[in-house]
Amino acid sequence: MKRIAALLVKDLAELRQSPGIFIPALLTGGAAILYPFVIAVIIPYFAGERLSDSSDVEIAELFYRTEPSIRGLNPEAAIQAFIFQQTLALLVGLTTVTGGMSVAAHSVIGEKQARTLEPLLATPLRTGELLAAKVIGAALPGVALTTACFAVYLALVGIFAEPAVWKALLTIRSLALVFLIGPLAALLGLQLAVCASSRVNDPRSAQQLGAIIIIIPVGVLQVAQFAAGVVLTAPILLAVGVALTVGNLLVLRAAIALFDRETILVRWK
Amino acid sequence: MLTASHLTRRFDARVAVDDLSFELPAGEIFALLGPNGAGKTTTLRMLAGLIAPSAGTVHVAGELMSIDASHLRGRIGFLTEAPGLWDRLTVYDNLMTYARLQGVTAERQAVRTALDLFGIADRAHDRAAQLSKGLKQRVALARTLIHNPPVVLLDEPTAGLDPESAHETRALILRLRSEQRTVVISTHNLDEVDRVADRVAVLRTRLIAVGTPAALRARLFGTRLTISLAAPAAQYERTVQAAGGRHLRIEGHTISLALDGDAAATPRIVRALVEAGADVLSVVPDEPTLEEVYLRLVREEPR
Numbered sequence: 001m002k003r004i005a006a007l008l009v010k011d012l013a014e015l016r017q018s019p020g021i022f023i024p025a026l027l028t029g030g031a032a033i034l035y036p037f038v039i040a041v042i043i044p045y046f047a048g049e050r051l052s053d054s055s056d057v058e059i060a061e062l063f064y065r066t067e068p069s070i071r072g073l074n075p076e077a078a079i080q081a082f083i084f085q086q087t088l089a090l091l092v093g094l095t096t097v098t099g100g101m102s103v104a105a106h107s108v109i110g111e112k113q114a115r116t117l118e119p120l121l122a123t124p125l126r127t128g129e130l131l132a133a134k135v136i137g138a139a140l141p142g143v144a145l146t147t148a149c150f151a152v153y154l155a156l157v158g159i160f161a162e163p164a165v166w167k168a169l170l171t172i173r174s175l176a177l178v179f180l181i182g183p184l185a186a187l188l189g190l191q192l193a194v195c196a197s198s199r200v201n202d203p204r205s206a207q208q209l210g211a212i213i214i215i216i217p218v219g220v221l222q223v224a225q226f227a228a229g230v231v232l233t234a235p236i237l238l239a240v241g242v243a244l245t246v247g248n249l250l251v252l253r254a255a256i257a258l259f260d261r262e263t264i265l266v267r268w269k
Numbered sequence: 270m271l272t273a274s275h276l277t278r279r280f281d282a283r284v285a286v287d288d289l290s291f292e293l294p295a296g297e298i299f300a301l302l303g304p305n306g307a308g309k310t311t312t313l314r315m316l317a318g319l320i321a322p323s324a325g326t327v328h329v330a331g332e333l334m335s336i337d338a339s340h341l342r343g344r345i346g347f348l349t350e351a352p353g354l355w356d357r358l359t360v361y362d363n364l365m366t367y368a369r370l371q372g373v374t375a376e377r378q379a380v381r382t383a384l385d386l387f388g389i390a391d392r393a394h395d396r397a398a399q400l401s402k403g404l405k406q407r408v409a410l411a412r413t414l415i416h417n418p419p420v421v422l423l424d425e426p427t428a429g430l431d432p433e434s435a436h437e438t439r440a441l442i443l444r445l446r447s448e449q450r451t452v453v454i455s456t457h458n459l460d461e462v463d464r465v466a467d468r469v470a471v472l473r474t475r476l477i478a479v480g481t482p483a484a485l486r487a488r489l490f491g492t493r494l495t496i497s498l499a500a501p502a503a504q505y506e507r508t509v510q511a512a513g514g515r516h517l518r519i520e521g522h523t524i525s526l527a528l529d530g531d532a533a534a535t536p537r538i539v540r541a542l543v544e545a546g547a548d549v550l551s552v553v554p555d556e557p558t559l560e561e562v563y564l565r566l567v568r569e570e571p572r
Contacts, residue, residue, distance in 0.1 A: 006369030010355065010362070017357040115351040119412065122317050122347040123370040124339040261336060262320045266280065 003125050004133045011137035015103065022141060025099035029149040032094050033156065036087035040080045041160050051079040077162035084157055084169055086225045088150075089232060092182035093218040095149050097189045099142025104193035105207040107134035108264070118265060127259045131194055131252070138190045143183050150178045176237050184244035185217075188251060195255040198264060270295045270451040271316065271420050275325035278311050285311040287475040288325070295419065296449040298442060300462040302563055303472035309455035310350065312472070313422045316453060317347040329420055343371055346418035350425050352409035356398035360389055360408050363397055364415055371416035383411040387441075403434035410441060421445055423454045427461055439465055459559045469559075471566045478566050485562050492528045493555035494535060499548035512541035525555055 015021065044051055052075035073081060108130075111117035120130070158166040196209045225232075232240075276289040286308035293299050301309045314320045316327055318334045318341060327334040329341050354363050364383055368376035384390040387407045397405065406426070413421065426442065427435040435458075442465050445452050456462060462469055463482055470479040478485055494514075498505065502524045506517060513534040514526035528534045535552065542549055 002372065003370050006366055009369075010358065010366040013362060014355060014357050114353075114356065115349070116353045116355055118319065118349045118351075119347065119353040119367075119409075120370075121319055122342060122345070122349070123367065124343040124372065125370055126339050265314065265319055 003123075003129045004136070007120075007125070007130065007133035008137050008140075011103075011107075011133065012140070015137075015141060021102050022099060022145065024102065025095060025142065025145055028098045029091065029095040029145060032087070032091040033149060033153050035090065036083050037156065037160060039087075040083040050076050051083075052076040073164060073168060074162070077165050077168075080161045081165045081168040084153075084161065084165065085174065087222075088153070088169070088174055088177055089225065090218060090222055091149060091153060092146055092177050093185060093221070096139075096142040096146040096182040096186040099145040100138035100140075100186055100190045101142075101193055102207060103141065104135065104138035104190040105197055105204075107138060107194050108198040110197075112264060121261055121265065127261070128252070128256050131191070131198075131255050131259060134194045134197075135187060135190050138194065139183060139186045142186050142190075146178060146182055173232065173234055173237060176234075176241070177232065180241055181237055181244065184241060184248060188244055188247050191248065191251045191255055195251070195258060198255075198259050270330060271453070272328040273312075273316065273325065274328070276312065276315055276322050276327065277324040278308070278315060278320070279323045284474055286315070286322075286472075289470075289472070289476050290325075291470060291476075291479060293451045293453070295451055296446055297467045298446050298452045298454065298465050300466035300469045301453065301455040301472055302457075302459070302462060302469055303477075304567060307472045308474050309472060310424055313347070313424050313453065313455055316420075317345050317422055318342050319347075343416060344418055344420060346413040346416070346421045348409055348413040348421070348423045348426055350428070352402075352405040354397035354400075354405055354408055354412075357396060359394050359396055360384070360400070361393040363408060364412055367412045368415050373416050379415055383415050387411040403430050406430055406434065406438065410438065414445075419450055421450050421452045423452065423456075425456055426454060427456070427458055435461070459563055463559045471563060473567060482559055482562070485566075486557055486559075493525060493557075494528065494538075495523055495525045495551075495553045495555040496538070496542070497523050497550040497553075498542070499550055505542055505545060505547050508541050508545045508547075509538055512538040514538055522550075 040051065108117070111120060154166050154169060157169060193207075193209065196205065271293040272291075274290050276286055277284070278286040289308075289312060291299065301312060303309050311320070315322050316334070318327070318336055318338055321336050329344055332338070332341055334341050355366070358366070361380060361384070364380045365376060368379050373379045381390075384393050387410060389404065389407055389411065392400065392404060397408065400408065406429075410426070413423075423442070427438050430438060439461060442452060442454065446465075446467075454462070454466065466482065468479060468481055469485060471477040471485075496502075496509075500522065502519045502522055505524065506519060509517060509524055509526060513528070514524070516527040518525040526538070539549055539552060
């Protein structure tokens, strides 16, 4: 544990020296925050129509009837709450993973390219400890960034959306999404990226893999949420949480097995 | 303290190290010499437990070294060919991270001691990227020794250093011997080996020769003398040969000759020269340089 902490402190200290690495994640977070406001607030405002006037809100109405936290809201506020709730997964999914992906992608290959990996591997540091430090070091900034984005999101909803919509977002479901599912998903994605970083010769390869890890599941989820009316209810989130935990454990074991100190030292030039 | 037994490493069909054996006690400085690709770095990596031998074993203080023996890596300090510092971190943070990774107790004290010992305390809060090559190497050495390892492996410790930094590094290596640490150096710097090594192993994938620098010289070149005379030396050629001198090289007023292991030959030859009327100005043991020894060993070895 002490060795994980030592490497983690080192990695975070290095990240503090390179704040530019988080610009893509900040832009992604900003876009993910803006996107639901465009749908729920900006377009209706400029179109001069209310969302509740539209006939295409059956899903929202269904949600309005089933979700306890928004039962007290008027129809317009309920639809806004529905949109802000559904797009929260996009914000969490994209920002958490993007925040750490470039860090994770550079984690092992970056040490190799800087010629710092060999002295590191010559210490008593175990493979599991090295990978754990690298994954946590990549995940922490992403989780912190997502938390900050969520706070901004809530504040903007409080300012620009219908009154009390922000309260409807402060549910156990939302908090679980931000503070449990998001970090677990990030850990899984970043573990895969660190794994890739220990198997490729170029961090860009690991980043490309990371992009696939992010874009496909989040895209599928958004389509499912808006086209098929999938709502991330508490049981679904619980199931996803369990699946992600198991997935993380399996990937960690696989990553340790796949991490070949010899190959990294001897093959990579 | 450190034992390599029939150490062999293959990379696919290529043999990098072939059947290398040696045993090093505490307090010995052992140099690995060899041309590029001779297997020096591969040998150090096997000794450090970074890569596994294809055959053979490494024991550190009686314990079998392996890739999984993480606790044994803590008994070794490995200076890699590149300093390998984290450029964005300060010197202090670089050393502190390694002190923690090595499980040093009283890590702050250990870092302060290392900073003082290596004369880098005034640069402790500079980023590693700001240091000169010599200073980086000094920090890397401090990192290598921060946990007081009994076995120290140094890969090209003075490569690229200016003469003063190289001198300081050699002084440090000699200090390691006085602290009873076992030191293995891989280097191309023959002068350095001559100055610091107790024994030398000449490698070209397999061990060509091992011994003290003096023993290797004697083995390859025998004991040679250079005798300077007041008169031209050619006229005394037969006198010297009759007194036991071999393989004579005569140039002007000097005769260089081999004694073929006959230690008593020196006074006999000098006496014979004096009796023959020669005025002997000086008699100097003619030591080949380690470079000559090395080149002969490597050139005689079939590739």
